[in-house]
Amino acid sequence: MANGGGGGGGSSGGGGGGGGGSGLRMSSNIHANHLSLDASSSSSSSSSSSSSSSSSSSSSVHEPKMDALIIPVTMEVPCDSRGQRMWWAFLASSMVTFFGGLFIILLWRTLKYLWTVCCHCGGKTKEAQKINNGSSQADGTLKPVDEKEEVVAAEVGWMTSVKDWAGVMISAQTLTGRVLVVLVFALSIGALVIYFIDSSNPIESCQNFYKDFTLQIDMAFNVFFLLYFGLRFIAANDKLWFWLEVNSVVDFFTVPPVFVSVYLNRSWLGLRFLRALRLIQFSEILQFLNILKTSNSIKLVNLLSIFISTWLTAAGFIHLVENSGDPWENFQNNQALTYWECVYLLMVTMSTVGYGDVYAKTTLGRLFMVFFILGGLAMFASYVPEIIELIGNRKKYGGSYSAVSGRKHIVVCGHITLESVSNFLKDFLHKDRDDVNVEIVFLHNISPNLELEALFKRHFTQVEFYQGSVLNPHDLARVKIESADACLILANKYCADPDAEDASNIMRVISIKNYHPKIRIITQMLQYHNKAHLLNIPSWNWKEGDDAICLAELKLGFIAQSCLAQGLSTMLANLFSMRSFIKIEEDTWQKYYLEGVSNEMYTEYLSSAFVGLSFPTVCELCFVKLKLLMIAIEYKSANRESRILINPGNHLKIQEGTLGFFIASDAKEVKRAFFYCKACHDDVTDPKRIKKCGCRRPKMSIYKRMRRACCFDCGRSERDCSCMSGRVRGNVDTLERTFPLSSVSVNDCSTSFRAFEDEQPPTLSPKKKQRNGGMRNSPNTSPKLMRHDPLLIPGNDQIDNMDSNVKKYDSTGMFHWCAPKEIEKVILTRSEAAMTVLSGHVVVCIFGDVSSALIGLRNLVMPLRASNFHYHELKHIVFVGSIEYLKREWETLHNFPKVSILPGTPLSRADLRAVNINLCDMCVILSANQNNIDDTSLQDKECILASLNIKSMQFDDSIGVLQANSQGFTPPGMDRSSPDNSPVHGMLRQPSITTGVNIPIITELVNDTNVQFLDQDDDDDPDTELYLTQPFACGTAFAVSVLDSLMSATYFNDNILTLIRTLVTGGATPELEALIAEENALRGGYSTPQTLANRDRCRVAQLALLDGPFADLGDGGCYGDLFCKALKTYNMLCFGIYRLRDAHLSTPSQCTKRYVITNPPYEFELVPTDLIFCLMQFDHNAGQSRASLSHSSHSSQSSSKKSSSVHSIPSTANRPNRPKSRESRDKQNRKEMVYR
Template sequence: MVDLFVNKRKHTSSYEVLKGKKFIVVCGNITVDSVTAFLRNFLRHKSGEINTEIVFLGESPPSLELETIFKCYMAYTTFVSGSALKWEDLRRVAVDSAEACLIIANPLCSDSHAEDTSNIMRVLSIKNYNPNTRVIIQILQSHNKVFLPKIPSWNWATGDNIICFAELKLGFIAQGCLVPGLCTFLTSLFVEQNKKVSLKKPWQKYFLSSLKNKILTQRLSDDFAGMTFPEVSRLCFVKMHLMLIAIEHKSMFSSYRCLILNPSAEVKLRKNTLGFFIAESAKEVRRAFLYCATCHGDVYNPELIGLCSCKSKSYQHFTETTDMLRKSTIKGFHDTERQDSFAGERPSMISNLSTKTRSFLYEDAECFDSSGMFHWCKATPLDNVILKRSDKSKHEFRNHVVVCIFGDAQSTLMGLRNFVMPLRASNYTRQELKDIVFIGNLDYLRREWRFLRNFPQIYILPGSALYSGDLRAVNIEECSMCAVLSPPSKTSSSQTLVDTETIMTTLNLGSLRISCTARTPSESEGMSDYFSGYFGHSRHRRIPIITELKNPSNIHFIEQLGGMEEHLPGTRLHLSTSFCTGTVFSGSFLDSLLATAFYNYHVLEFLQMLVTGGISSQMEQNLRKDKFFGLMDSSTTIMSGRRRCKLGLLSLNRTILSDIQPKKTFGQVFCGSLDNFGILCLGLYRMIDEEEHNPEHKRGICDYSASQ
């Protein structure tokens, strides 16, 4: 009784703010699982140098298990019983003095709309109590995001941020449909593997090594000002073993800053530019800030690039060093590659974007929405897109995307618009758009249709992916990818059974063997080589699949269907062969983004732009319902939207990259593609094993650091 009384007093007392001590407040879904995941992700960001305390504000007393967790982390955590909806409780946790207030959502709840609205009310309460408090919130449904920027004190510029599970999860899967393996590539940049495993195969070592990489940001040296992005990216790769993939660019005519992935040579860097890197540690990317053209011009060992004693240089001196930087970069690559280096002078840069400008301007402006970011069409009646099994001959789908949906008239909406938008991004031409065919319950899809009716080339087949006849009715054997999406959460679902439908559908799809004598999907440039490898020399091939798992522990069910003789040790999702080959996705890693958003909101902004088809948080405000379905009337806006970089999969032997010589190492491919075509090579999608152990010629993702 005494212990219970002491604990109650302890949890109802106020948090004591210490001068000079930083802290954050965490509220919302405070459970054993959510707290464990949050602490694991939050503390690993600043391992060994934690100076921020975490105050959990829970609406019910902690269980014994949760108490144990708090005791294990007592140096960093405090629990206070109360509600973010009550000003008195906000005062007790001193939210006005906190570095930020983080609101955790429950992605497995049975009513995601109620979960979102309760968390939005928490934001309102916090902002009313103190408008200057920074808030980072997890939201489950994307259409609920629109309420947050309407709060008068909401401020993107000061770090207020939204992590939308549906938007990011479906965006990841959509990117995996556009580019096989891309879903795994992007996910691997946000997961961390600390478990020691015994590896036998080279591909396993490559893949495990790639899991060390992450997206990091760093202010670039002012010595890069005036250079083009390809020049700076090449210099960082060769001299510092860093992969610079994007920058935050400020317009000359306004204060608006935007993130640009692989900008063309037309974009010149300015002083104080923020760079986005794929690297292993912050220590490595800091070299891009410390780089000095005078002191490090002839240095090709990254370890020797450090703080120098040079003073600020004049503009005249800088212009003289720019040419020196370009020449030394080429020299550095020759030195580091030795016998495999390029022969002859560096080829001149070619901008694919500038050569296509004229054709873009002559395309029909009515094909795009008012932002110029997405392909658009007039609202299509649902009856016009419903397919009938008896009319298969009328719909000879080929190179299309099949999406398996599970839901009914009462199910919570998944927000399929978040899946469709990346597939309808305007940086793809109309000819490059793939037909999207949804298979599922018509009552459910009818409710989703109001959000999909303005996107072109979408079709619906009422039925079930558990029935092979429905799969064949949509010409499944000719699809470029089949996505199997998890059903909305159910109240009584156990953790093991939440993925029953998706696992059974994957089993059903895996049992379908397509003869290699049949036509193969005619992909864009380079994809035919991927599919020919995918078929191998087998007489049959599997249908390309990407399966979503809500519970990552269920990966062992999928692994049994893989057909591989050698598996990575263990049954963890991110150590599985299915994950490596890009056939499985789980949104469980999205929990880590809460900590990412706190420490570096730029990374979250970049990820959102990457997976959603080019939308940033600021641009999203222009995509409200009243604006999104308008028509494009400005060719300038079309150009700005359509000219953004797109992700793709190119063969090294059957595309424009075949002209790169030599290409024995990743470094040669990286520099050759960047020099000749302005293409940034982020990684390889290579055969994961010898043919006798890999009869279906499966490929795995390897994202390389510049030192490899």
Template structure:
């Protein structure tokens, strides 16, 4: 270079300040007198560039030379081998051959040893750089991190001149860069050793980066000067960013890997090109003697490249050098193509990135649940409306929804409205990674929703079962509540090892509960509506007008709650507590959780519904209440006799500050005794002074902490035996709760009510006859062939059916099974006597019923009429106008896409029946039909018979008066059932007249059970106990094993299972409660029925127009749940009640079977073919029915 600086300015004795550059300062490197630099100030860039070129081309030459020599050696050796083979073929001497082979073998052994050593080193190097081991992963990540560090150092140095004199020992950045490059050199050696093809390794990008960045650093140390040069090539290392993230297990999805790849390639190309422009523009063209340079910072070059790629080109910054402009020409071609392809793809990937792909962050002190399965706007809105209802206690639970499809706009808006308690994440419960995202291991429960409207229920159940398996496999201890569509699929859940219903796992079978609700409506019309409203959270809607909706909605506001009973109730009988709670606390208690004292009992905790007065309340007993608010139920827990005995306003019953003393055993027994006597504690003489002498013995028998059923019952029995004079005849008569019941005998039923049956059962037990299933919960008969129960139209007409249940079923050979066993089982519960069973007649396709028959062939009194429910001839043949209930079901509802047409068959059948007309001649047959009588009642004494209703129904001449319950899939279709109602199509189902009257039922009402079960798993147990007729986990395990009920011999243990209450309806127009029916008070009726007959009343079934002053011809009734104490009764009311099992009705009613509503049908059916048997022989009909069936096939058909 021709330009030199003044020698005086370069003298080492001069000042240490930088030299003053006159005109050509851009061409001369800055020099300090402390640095021994080139005295002439010439540029040395060529030395840095030459080091890289020599390294690259020298190594390339050596590799090519080695390959050439190796090729020539291979060719020569190959020729020598061929010559030796030719000599061997020509018959060369053996000695010569042996002598020639020996040195060859030794050479081969040496080569093999050398190759083995080199292979080991090569394999070791390959493992080190391939990230297969922890050391290799650390090494790869460290190299990448140091490369980014070297790039950062370049960014720092880019603010300095391109070339400058620097002292290695004083320049900190140069020292760091030197250390980095030494490490890169060692890593390059490992890569070279591990490479299979050295030539391709030498030409790959990472190697080129090392060639042009590592050698210049060593040159800078030697020359004490620095050249920025090609160090920007370190930006090309960013291309490996996605690989590093995959090594660290950060990137797992293809979209994320692709996105990072595109971004890293785009950014590395951008930064590298900016570095080249920065170099040439700040240096100038060599052929122009570096005089056409321009000062540009590195970041200005980055800006220039971006506006160039995007074809914007503002012109404020541009290249002046020839090299820079030439580079820009080619860069525009490649950069524009890259910008046009990469940027839209990057934006698309970012836009398609899961909006709900994050992870849930658990909040300390707040539980969360995971909801998955069928997530739609309808299912989520129904779930949230019930789960977050204001009537519940403060719900401090966050709901996390997990679904593999992103929500639509409506569902997204719903989530935003509940954003404080609801979160949504996109994913699948079948993916363990997604389960970890929603923190399933710390969740309080996992709820799985089912698609109730799917075309293939078995496939939907299989999907939910797989979800359960996946969740349980990930975290076996998680509590799962899942919806199931088909009853038989519940058996598969029992195969999951970690499935444990005792730990809170529950399966809500929609078919089981839906058909169970409908079956209970056959026994007590309107009960399905009442129960559905009880476990659904609904707000109170106040209506001022005196209409039927006013009283119905007051009952709708009631829900079912559980609460522990106060210690003030300990020792009192269940009816005593019920009366006290209802009259004083304004609560209705219908059941308790009973803890058996029998250790050998399988389940020590049982839910007893209205168990009777032989069950005494223990300490810590859990009660089941019907109330309108959770806060109201707290009164049962806070009640204190000392503090709240004189309070008349139940709202004032709150937690008191006194220490409640333990009530003495004598006091507890005295209160229980006084309740049975119906007298006040002061006037009661049951526990006279003679009893006090035995109190020492009693204190030892009764622990003060709790009073068990066994201890109380045994002690009371001892008093009755030892002190007969102290018990009045009235006390003896009512001690069991009902006249003529076995409880009146003090030596019977004074033990665990779960184990010991009544004496009538034990005395009359026939151990050789199987009348019940193996659990004793259901009536059973040997399997019957379907051909034996098929009725022709003429045979059905001759049978003169009455008081029966007609089931109209739509289905064909391709329809999904709905599980008719769940409809029949509640109607065959063993707490009915055989003659009380209502005959069931199925009207529908025989092909469909054949498929269902395998689960029905063990139930008695079942017949089939092949036909169609739309045929009036078939309906008249089964005497539909004399039936107790007509049930309309369809198995084809989910095969239609149009929601409005899903219920077309059921609606047409319902309207067809309602438009039928009948003559009154058949009404004579109903004159003897008096329905059922409560336990302990004698039909011969009408004054003592409280139940005649439902009972003597007027002769039906029009189909509109036939009791019908129709199953619907689409809630909005309820508007088509009643033509005379004024329901708006947008009205919620529970507000419509058909639902309020109990004539329509939709499976959607069961959605509320999910949240109800989560908050209290006992609610589901209670509901299932009420509606299924007594299905237990043991029975489900048995059905899962055999898919059929197994007959069992009658034993005291199985017969004891018959002693459970059932739902019935109590008529008020005659009988002992007739005086209360005309303007009486509901609370007085409640107390009288409870004290006198142990019947627990819980609702009213009232005529729709009963509130009108003018008479009405309308026979429709609606449901009133849990009326208040002062509610006024009318004579036409029917009262829902829980009735005790009558042990004596089996004998007493067998002799009167010809006059009962149910057995009248049986006798009429027999009379159509045979003469009516004599009255004396009727009690033996049950015992001899098997032999008679063998003798006459037709009679078995009619049974």
């Protein structure tokens, strides 16, 4: 280097500065060497003085090496003519800036420290002088000090304001600050990209700032970085630590070299790779933009940014030293490596693979690799597995739902398991529902297991799963809850703590309603008393379609109805579940049972051909001609209230657009009721031919339609009607003038007409209603659990009950009521129960203790205390179980009459004999301990043991004469004075039960598979579905799992839940629930015409065919003839048969088991031992004097086999021939706790 520009050292240095060449020597006088080729010997002597170097230089001019890079020198670029490298100038600018600033900061701190020490010492001296000179002198000396402090305070205040402003600007607390922070990061990445572009050029080259576009952009970026550096410096509290920050070091080694390059017209790649360290802030930037919100995502981005920034920065250093060479080697040991080859080298080094194809040759490069491999290997070994784990643990189902145009979706959440989802999908997507154009979106915070995932894949066209929680608004937004048609919440029926499960579901409702108050929610609840908490949610509105399906309420309600009509629980469960038709050719009981199982409940609007006809007439026409069974209608009254009436009677006429409730096997069959036309289909015999005809609907003008809607209930002629307001009348007149010839169909819903007519029901068919996911009723037309207005004058018995001083019913008039009783007054000892001859009663065997969860026995008792029974018809209820448990339930039972308790255990035969279990109408076996056992096979052990215990008991026949349920009913209007109509005619005397197998029992099960243990003589496969097993078909077993289908049934038609609660609960209304929520007990009320009118509602009963008014049809008659006769004569609606299991056999059988046949066809043949399920009207005139003839009875064939309780029809005639044995027994049992 000392020999000047033409020496070997200089040439070698120039070659090293070429950054990619192979040590090409460049002479300092290139033009002179070029001219020496054509000159004299003087020039050759000058050439010989340079020996081999000059010859080499001469050859390089004529034959340049292609692998050498020469610093371009042109007349336009005033670069160093000697090829001198200036890398030290760039590096010196950075080092001087860094160490110079560091020195100034340290110097400032030192001076400040010394000043503080000096001032501190001076302050102590002045304070001592103040104390010695006295207070007067102190006052005088303090005055100038205060003035100085004010000046300093003003200065500090100004500096503090600037500092605070700078801090706000760089901390992203404001929108401007966020924009600035993001902009700095974006420009840093831009500067890094410029470095990537320039890395393909030599390490050092001559650049013209005015012509190099990338240099100009880089200059602009760095000017901005310099300004941002100043803001950061002002805002920093500790200047020293700020000077040593990573971002500050990056600025020191990247910003000053740019200014040097402009001054020198040179570009040095140098340490610009340090801009890659800015990537570490990538996570913070994404958090500022609210892109990263979860801890896992923040951690993942942090790891990736640190790993990548370290990787790229190290690659940049290797690229610099390998392309430059070692300074002490005169830069001769360099090698040409691209930046991306260095990136590759660093990766194989960190991963310890080291292929050897690329490696460091310089000493600086190798020394750096020694230290980097230690930290890089540690980082690779720790960061990469953690990154892979975070990526692998990312929610597979963490996306967002994309709504499909023209297709609704529902959100299902809560207890999402393989069992609950499979049961839900099986019923929701059943083929009998026709077209289900609804997509199901499941939301759960736990990813599905393999089995559940496979289930979702099988239904991938209609089912999607997302992982999340409805308690998180972000997850609710992901599943588009605001556009969902409904949200369904499933409950865990097998949880150990039902109250905690209900609390979880209530919190889900609160979260969903808080996010979107208008969403329709259908939720499952386990405990009845927890339904009251839903009323506390302001946006909860049952009128808008919100429903709570209380499993305990419906389960115990089903069981209670089986106490009144054995087998009814099975029939109702099958009606509200979607079952496919299974055809059996053999003449077995399964054939008839499965034919009934295929029936479901549907709704459809009635054709205008039925308008004006009475309900029994339409019901008969639908059954005979349309092969449909209609059991109820939705009635719209004048006050715009919608009420569901079950078998209302012949006084109610069908209105236009009345919604009917049908039992049918397919939704297409129900369309016959909508398409029926009297003109076209009156002579059609095949119901399949009843389809939409070409007849036009009757039309009327808007004015007449308005007048008819107005005057339907006012009872006046159109001319005298005054119920239409003047404004509406004026609007109608305007319409008449505007459209004098216009007319609308009765079933059309004109937009202009809707503005005036509120009474007309919607014309959308229920089938379309189902396809649309269930139409919601408006707040003014929501169905209510109300009875129809009685058009009959109350009987004498009902008028006598209107005693203002006696409370016999609750405040709503729906249930029998008595004053609260202490539990000690209803407790029976075993001896007292044995001395009391109980018969025709209900025995409830319950397992529970002081720590068991309450099952809500009120829901079992309420249907048995419905006010549509007369007091003497109420069955006495005897609870057998732990007194500690029953004390906890007693608060909800103390207002019901005819309830007794026998402390004991259902496994004790002595206790069972004491309550005369062989004379009971029904024995119910319940358990409150079922969910406390982990093994599902053992959850029902207590109920199964109790059932088998009862069935194995033997009884003495001597007690048979005391049996109470041997009388039957006679239909109203029949003369019972004749021998054929005597009180005992139609019901044979029931012999006593001698074996427990014949005792009617219904057992509650938790696990469906445990049903195989109830009947030891059946041949059910353990894998058989519950509804196909013999105990369930016979009505002796009930499982809560059958209620799962109510979720989908309620979604498609919210009237279905109202109907089933009307049938099952005995008359529970939303108003009654609100009252119970306030007081947790029924409130007694005085009898008024309004409350007594609520008793006028039908009830479920069983009609015996062995004798009585229908005995002629019982022996080979047709079910259709029985249906029509019962409907015409007694307004009784028959809907099923309870038949002996072996009735189809030609030989007599000793088996007394019965099974359910739902909605048999018209030509179905009857047998004498059949019991008919029917809906009976309330008898206003059945008084207390007919107590012995108005309760249930046990029907049996002559082979002395006992069946379930049988209801017949009360008679209005006198009963002169009352059996003496019944009278003597009634006199003997006039104790308060002994009832029929």
